[in-house]
Each structure stands twice: as C-alpha cells, then as structure tokens.
Amino acid sequence: MTLDAARERLIIALDVPTVAEAAAVVDDLGDTGLFYKIGYHLAFAGGLDLARELTAAGKRVFLDMKLLDIDNTVAKGVEAVARTGVSMLTVHAYPKTMTVAVEAARGTELCLLGVTVLTSMDDHDLSDAGYHDTAAMLVMKRARAAQLAGMGGIVCSAAEAEGVREIVGHDMAVVTPGIRPSGAAAGDQKRIVTPGEAVASGASHLVVGRPIVGAGDRKSAVIGILTEMSSAFSE
Template sequence: MTATSDMKEHLIVGLDVPTVAEAERVVRDLEGVASFYKIGYQLVFAGGLEFARDLAASGNKVFLDMKLLDIDNTVAKGVENIVRMGVSMLTLHAYPKAMRAAVEAARGSDLCLLGVTVLTSMDEQDVIEAGYELDPHTLVLRRAEQALQAGMGGIVCSAQETEAVRRIVGPSMAVVTPGIRLAGGERGDQKRVVTPRDAMRNGSSHLVVARPIVGAVDRRAAAQAILDDMRSA
C-alpha cells in the first residue's frame, strides 16, 4: 500500500449529499483520485440505489451503508437482491442472528458483509442511554467476535478500537473505520475520531471519509491530503 493507485482501494468517499446530481459532481471531481464510494440513507432515498448500480457498473466500488436489521428472512431476502446490484460492501447491525442470515444469503457471491459495532457518533453515555450495560469498547469487541463467528467479511468500528479488534478478527477480515479527520479538522457530530495515519497504523483496512472531502472547496486536494496521510503510516 505504498502507491497512490493502491491506496485508493482503501479510501471510501462518503457521498453524503442530497441529490444524485450532486453525487455525480463529486465523482467527477474525484476522478483519478478516488474509486470507492459510500452510499447511505441520505442518497438512497433520493434515487441512490439506481446510482449505486450505475456506479458499480462503471468500474467503481460501492459501499452500500444500509445498516440492515430485521427478522432473519427479511434480512436474507434483502441481501439476495443487494448481491445482484454488484456493490462491493454492505453494512448490517452486528446482531448475531441477522449476521448469520446475511452470510447464508450472500454465500457464493463477492459481496463483503460488514457488521456495524458501535456508531462513532456514540460515546459511553449514549450507549448507556440506549440500554446497554457494556461500555463502547467492550461492546465493540464482543460484536467483533460475534461477526467473526458468523462468517462476516468485516466489521465497522472506530479506529480507537481497531488495534484491539485486529487481535480478535485476525488479518483477513476488513476493518472499516469512519470518523476520520485530519489533525486539527472539524469533528462535526463524531465523538470518537482518529487521523488517517493513526487509523492505518492501528490496523484499519478501509477508511470512510465524507465531509472532510465532499464539503471541501477543493475536493481533489482534500482527498489527496487524506491519501498522503494514509501513506505516511
């Protein structure tokens, strides 16, 4: 992961924009610098699913951030249809039954299923308020172990937990890290943030970066700064 072309495979740009037209502008702005994009709720409900298909068909990689959670059959049927879209990654909440259903539904495909552990916008008080007795770090590690046991392709967690997570899941599983900010950058609503360099050093395989790139005046320069910081690890 020393060349820029290789590092692009590990940077996922979050297309957290209100319209497909704006997402298309972001992709055009980043042509040659980025090739992996996250599509989440905001864009999905504005025509983003068709855009995801088109983006994947054009040779880009797509991380569909749906955070699925439902009864086993519903999760399985959803995953079966998502497999046909040609996207590379899909998130679901890291509940054991849901993960097992998703793994079975995706079996034989190239879709990488990611278990979302604890959102990076949540701190210990938020986790307590949600009814969990475990602190965020302990909860992340438990869910990482459950994702491994379920046969998931990877997990999503803060880079603050990545080093400990790697000791559980080993070198093969993807560890995808949101909440990435350059040193001195605006945190926004993220509470557990880490720099790109530290995230890669801690064992993250992919970094998800949205506002620091999409909201920048010069998106290419912002993406390149993230890539440079990743390479410095």
C-alpha cells in the first residue's frame, strides 16, 4: 500500500481543548493529514463547526460522539450528523441503538461505527461496572451484533482486532484507537499496540492522537506512522 493510500486509513485525533489549537494542528500538517477525529472535548468547544469546515476543505472527519439514547433521539442525531458531510460517526454497540442508527443513516454515505469496549477499560473495570464478560468476550459479542445490525464498522482495541475481523469479514471497517508507536507513552490507555501490529491484526483504520499532536515535528510523526502502516498493509 502506498503512503497516499495509508493516509485514508490514519485518523488523527484532535484531542485538544480549543478549536484554535485543533486548527493549528491541521494547518501544521497540511496535506500530510487527511482524516481527523473530533470527540466530545473539542465538539463542545466549537468543534462541530470545525468539522463542517474540514469537510468543506476536502478533509475527512470521524465524529466520535458515542451516541446512546432513546430511539427517536438517536435517529434524529444520526440524521443531523449525516447532513454535515462527515465520514464516520460512533454509536454505542447496543443492538437496538445500532438498528435505529442504521435506518436513520440509510441512503447517506455516513459510515456508522459501533463502539465495543473503550480502550481505557480492562477486565477489572468491566467487573466493577457489573459485566460478567471479559473485555475480549464483550467485544466479540458486540461485533456480532454490529454485523447483524448492518453497521459500517466497529471500534475496538487492536488487541481484539484479529478476532473481530474473523467475525465481521472484510466488508466492515475495524477502527482501532489506543495506537502508540514504539517508545511512545501509554497515557491512560490500557490495551495498546503499535501501528504495524494493529494492521497485522486486521485493523482497517488507526486512530492516533497524542503521539502526533504532541510531537515536536508533527509531519515527521505522521510520515513515520504512515510508513509503518504502508509496510504492514502490503505484507
């Protein structure tokens, strides 16, 4: 896979507190960055307007809202997001929620992603929350539910990507956060892997934030990750 093709699969997380900081990252990366994630932190600080600006400029946007609510609220939310022109939107991988979201997005190009288990959570965290399944078991259950609902893909740790890929086949996106290049700090992530390991495990898209946004030379950081991804996708 070429570096240009890998750019379509690298999602740069704009996990910064202000639109000005996010815009500075985008400007700094220029054509090196193509696909950006906007989550709660930035969305609540004006990031939804930035999402529209990015799509208008030819960039792709992954809106990480993790929707979960009553059916009508989820449906109206998905419909509104689809009109912004963003490429991806997350909802929690509850069967009913996903079914409603899929119907609301029908006829649009919006790719819906089911969030399985947050990468900041491990088996102990799930036990504390009242779940009897391990993280891996719950991810696989929710991957099956996402496939049955007709979702465009799922979000999971790269540690579970291989098993998920076996369940969903090759048509669905498998988006993996918690990616850390060799030598990078883990931060608050508990289930992390390198870009090459994620691709080898079956991930189609990688979400990388702090190793890029916090780098002294952001372009070089992106190119290094793209190079590793390109090599892994070609193997």
